[in-house]
Amino acid sequence: MRLGIIIQARMGSSRLPGKILKKLPEKGGRTALEHVVRRCLMVKEASEVIVATTTEEADLMVVNEAARLGVRSFRGSEDDVLERYYLAAKAAGLEAVMRITSDCPCHDPEVLGDMVRKFTGSRADYASNTVTRSYPHGLDAEVFTFEALEKAYKEAELKQYREHVTPYLYKSGIFKTVQLVQDKNTSDIRVTLDTPEDYALLTAVFEFLGDDFGLRELEELFAEKPWLSYITKPVVQKAVFSGEKEELEAAVRLLEKQDMFRAAAVIKREIN
Template sequence: MDCMVNKVATIIQARMGSSRLPGKIMKRIGKKELLWYSANRASKAKLVNDTIIATTVDSRDNTVFDWCKTNGFPVFRGSEKDVLDRYYNCAKEFGANIIVRLTSDNPFCDPEIVDQLVLELKKSKSDYVSNRVTKRTWPYGLDAEVFTFKALKHAWEQANKEHQREHVTPYILEHSEYFRLLEVPLDENLSNFRLSIDYPEDFEMCKVLIEGYNAHEMNWREIIDLLKKHPELVEINASRIDSKL
């Protein structure tokens, strides 16, 4: 284990077994797979030392493992259902003191947001920082969580409910008596924009944005400005905005 002081690792959870869009992370948009867009954008964060793909030991995810090796991304394999355990052991193996949690179905995740949250964690000396606030203001698909390894270890040791193991951070959020939590909302409510990929309509919108507008080369503000100028793009997946995903 690398024991670099304040080593920051972005861990992107990725698996082939999506119930709504099976194998979505390996679906191609343009010349690249969906996973590439998520991992490539995340890797541009200036305050992050490693960007790691955390997949599962399920044989279906051999594809993810092989893809990571081919594309030069560090990869870790762990439990499929106990994602908290997967994150803990991944962070431990890579010697991370601070962990950024992202998901592989957010191809427009923004390195600027990641750096902002990492900086907030360090400045505030919090245990957990996120833009996934109680009342959503950020667009769907730009969510990020940053937390200390100490907090992750505490959760890993104490979490004993299924949802706490499956979703990584619920134990931390449900036990604020043990952790210093910080939320980072936007001044403007942009929750009517959806950039995550959970449904066919989401994938279609992503495809149009990348292939038609090179949105993968834009920062998140530029993407939102584009959507404001082209409301017909927002309509592609507008029916999914109220989803709690």
């Protein structure tokens, strides 16, 4: 099976513009995207690594960075990311795709290899370590067949399905899905790059661990230095909701966590 890793990347970001070309650590020699590409190239089960960016002028910088790193790039729609993935996979002749985002510079190649083996061993259409979470935020990965990707591309119509690539695969109920889950749940660790706070945390992580570390070293670092998590404590993880009710329920949970019970009660009445 010809499996390729497609890294979703663009310069635009509402909370931290240009984040993928920031150096990690801050005075280091590698960009965040380089860390992602470098780690993906270590996955022996992958035939190719492709950076999928947009046709926006600013993303020529992403194309140039991919060329510098020696990997292929593909340019497609900024908003219809599902289409971008489908066309990139089709152009490369892939039979299966691993989806990685460029704001996750701490990926462990061994975990990604485990993901591929879970996917192939189960003969699933889709595998991930994100629907059922046990790995740190920032080690997120998904693997799916080209056939499933093509079906989603042709059938998925909702905006959330087009913008986020995979929700149709694990929410529609028409595909065989499996999850990679580790025994020790360390999903409270956040090492993804989305905000200035995230960048400060990741700079510290790379200064402590250097460029070559994996999941175990990451978990040990946060166990030894629990104060690291306080750097990103104010950050709210972005989420994908299947409808208004699910989004309102999430808002209630967030408000109640902040002891804003009267505001939460108002939304509860709307839901009911």
